[in-house]
Amino acid sequence: xxxxxxxxxxxxxxxxxxxxxxxxxxxxxxxxxxxxxxxxxxxxxxxxxxxxxxxxxxxxxxxxxxxxxxxxxxxxxxxxxxxxxxxxxxxxxxxxxxxxxxxxxxxxxxxxxxxxxxxxxxxxxxxxxxxxxxxxxxxxxxxxxxxxxxxxxxxxxxxxxxxxxxxxxxxxxxxxxxxxxxxxxxxxxxxxxxxxxxxxxxxxxxxxxxxxxxxxxxxxxxxxxxxxxxxxxx
Amino acid sequence: xxxxxxxxxxxxxxxxxxxxxxxxxxxxxxxxxxxxxxxxxxxxxxxxxxxxxxxxxxxxxxxxxxxxxxxxxxxxxxxxxxxxxxxxxxxxxxxxxxxxxxxxxxxxxxxxxxxxxxxxxxxxxxxxxxxxxxxxxxxxxxxxxxxxxxxxxxxxxxxxxxxxxxxxxxxxxxxxxxxxxxxxxxxxxxxxxxxxxxxxxxxxxxxxxxxxxxxxxxxxxxxxxxxxxxxxxxxxxxxxxxxxxxxxxxxxxxxxxxxxxxxxxxxxxxxxxxxxxxxxxxxxxxxxxxx
Numbered sequence: 001x002x003x004x005x006x007x008x009x010x011x012x013x014x015x016x017x018x019x020x021x022x023x024x025x026x027x028x029x030x031x032x033x034x035x036x037x038x039x040x041x042x043x044x045x046x047x048x049x050x051x052x053x054x055x056x057x058x059x060x061x062x063x064x065x066x067x068x069x070x071x072x073x074x075x076x077x078x079x080x081x082x083x084x085x086x087x088x089x090x091x092x093x094x095x096x097x098x099x100x101x102x103x104x105x106x107x108x109x110x111x112x113x114x115x116x117x118x119x120x121x122x123x124x125x126x127x128x129x130x131x132x133x134x135x136x137x138x139x140x141x142x143x144x145x146x147x148x149x150x151x152x153x154x155x156x157x158x159x160x161x162x163x164x165x166x167x168x169x170x171x172x173x174x175x176x177x178x179x180x181x182x183x184x185x186x187x188x189x190x191x192x193x194x195x196x197x198x199x200x201x202x203x204x205x206x207x208x209x210x211x212x213x214x215x216x217x218x219x220x221x222x223x224x225x226x227x228x229x230x231x232x233x234x
Numbered sequence: 235x236x237x238x239x240x241x242x243x244x245x246x247x248x249x250x251x252x253x254x255x256x257x258x259x260x261x262x263x264x265x266x267x268x269x270x271x272x273x274x275x276x277x278x279x280x281x282x283x284x285x286x287x288x289x290x291x292x293x294x295x296x297x298x299x300x301x302x303x304x305x306x307x308x309x310x311x312x313x314x315x316x317x318x319x320x321x322x323x324x325x326x327x328x329x330x331x332x333x334x335x336x337x338x339x340x341x342x343x344x345x346x347x348x349x350x351x352x353x354x355x356x357x358x359x360x361x362x363x364x365x366x367x368x369x370x371x372x373x374x375x376x377x378x379x380x381x382x383x384x385x386x387x388x389x390x391x392x393x394x395x396x397x398x399x400x401x402x403x404x405x406x407x408x409x410x411x412x413x414x415x416x417x418x419x420x421x422x423x424x425x426x427x428x429x430x431x432x433x434x435x436x437x438x439x440x441x442x443x444x445x446x447x448x449x450x451x452x453x454x455x456x457x458x459x460x461x462x463x464x465x466x467x468x469x470x471x472x473x474x475x476x477x478x479x480x481x482x483x484x485x486x487x488x489x490x491x492x493x494x495x496x497x498x499x500x501x502x503x504x505x506x507x508x509x510x511x512x513x514x515x516x517x518x519x520x521x522x523x524x525x
Contacts, residue, residue: 050414070417080418088411090473091404099408103420151420
């Protein structure tokens with residue numbers, strides 16, 4: 001569904017992503033794991049055209065998307081939740097959700113999608129008139145996911161969904177990610193919580209200093225010595 | 235006492251103009267993160283467009299306002315496409331610096347063009363009702379300036395409604411809060427930037443009409459109004475549209491009272507003093523939200 005081939009990304013002269021390739025098949029959950037500064041976020045931002053791509057290609061459903069602008073990529077059905085600050089703090093929960101359906105592909109279905117999203121997250125319905133900036137961390141996470149679902153994604157990209165959240169909330173988030181896939185949405189996520197991530201995903205790629213150094217199904221990786229040593233030693 | 239009241243009223247009325255000019259300046263700054271110091275030159279341009287619509291076409295100045303809005307909106311579109319489009323590609327800190335350089339250049343160009351095409355003469359629009367005023371005892375409230383204040387209030391309410399009530403308004407607010415997150419929501423931020431900048435220019439144009447009517451126009455009036463509007467933006471704080479007109483009127487009031495009590499020379503000092511005081515005591519502005 002999503003094919004990333006030989007992706008190269010740089011900030012000015014500083015190249016941080018070197019020839020990264022990976023695939024997200026239809027109806028799957030794929031993770032890119034790796035330590036801080038490995039280029040995970042940079043890779044996602046480049047896929048969404050928030051950063052210029054220096055080389056390589058990104059295609060979605062066989063069509064190249066590398067040259068498109070961010071909102072045009074969203075129109076194709078790729079929706080990303082950035083890490084932190086993923087909601088508009090100065091706007092209400094309801095306005096945030098409505099903005100989630102701003103894309104042309106989603107706007108005609110706004111009201112029905114809203115009902116679906118509020119059914120998944122009843123808490124958001126209670127908080128509808130409240131400013132997003134006043135929500136708790138967990139509620140803000142629900143809003144970020146709800147807002148992304150409002151765009152009717154075919155592929156949902158999450159950048160470190162567990163960042164800064166309490167363990168209970170992280171667990172709930174991962175549970176939500178599973179249920180999103182059951183609705184036919186594919187998921188690409190970047191994570192540092194390797195142990196938990198491997199419980200949810202089908203396949204994971206390991207990114208280190210801007211290069212893919214390994215990949216495998218979650219079962220394989222769970223028994224991979226390198227992974228055990230590097231990430232699961234705690 | 236009457237002199238004090240008269241100065242206070244004049245101050246409040248001119249303050250409405252400060253507020254209206256600040257409205258456009260704050261819109262461009264809030265959404266595009268560009269500081270357009272040539273905003274006053276757009277006011278000047280609006281003044282001349284009005285002057286010619288009145289003098290040549292024979293239109294009533296108040297009726298000319300929609301046309302002036304459209305004309306300066308168009309100038310805004312042009313300036314965005316030719317200049318500011320390139321500025322908004324940078325990160326936010328760079329945008330402010332680059333926009334200052336570009337818009338200072340624009341100030342010089344627009345002033346020179348205005349001298350060439352309109353001459354350096356000071357012009358004012360005279361109508362049948364130019365001298366009409368509401369009088370209480372010996373206190374005069376000139377009709378034109380009062381109408382100007384009402385127009386300023388109406389435009390600020392209109393802009394607030396646009397931002398609060400329409401989907402595109404929400405897109406403008408979202409872009410102003412976080413452009414990357416806005417584009418991830420499927421918003422074409424280039425279009426938001428274009429429209430916000432053009433509205434900003436259109437508001438400056440209408441302010442120009444009111445200034446040509448209630449005050450006067452010459453090619454060099456721009457920077458003075460820009461400076462006042464900048465002070466008002468800081469006084470009000472970002473994110474407060476209603477606060478801009480109120481802050482403008484407060485600034486006008488302070489200037490008016492200062493000129494009676496301390497003498498005309500102190501007007502500007504009071505304005506800058508108020509600016510510094512607010513920055514010291516309440517850096518988020520009188521009506522702004524604390525970040």
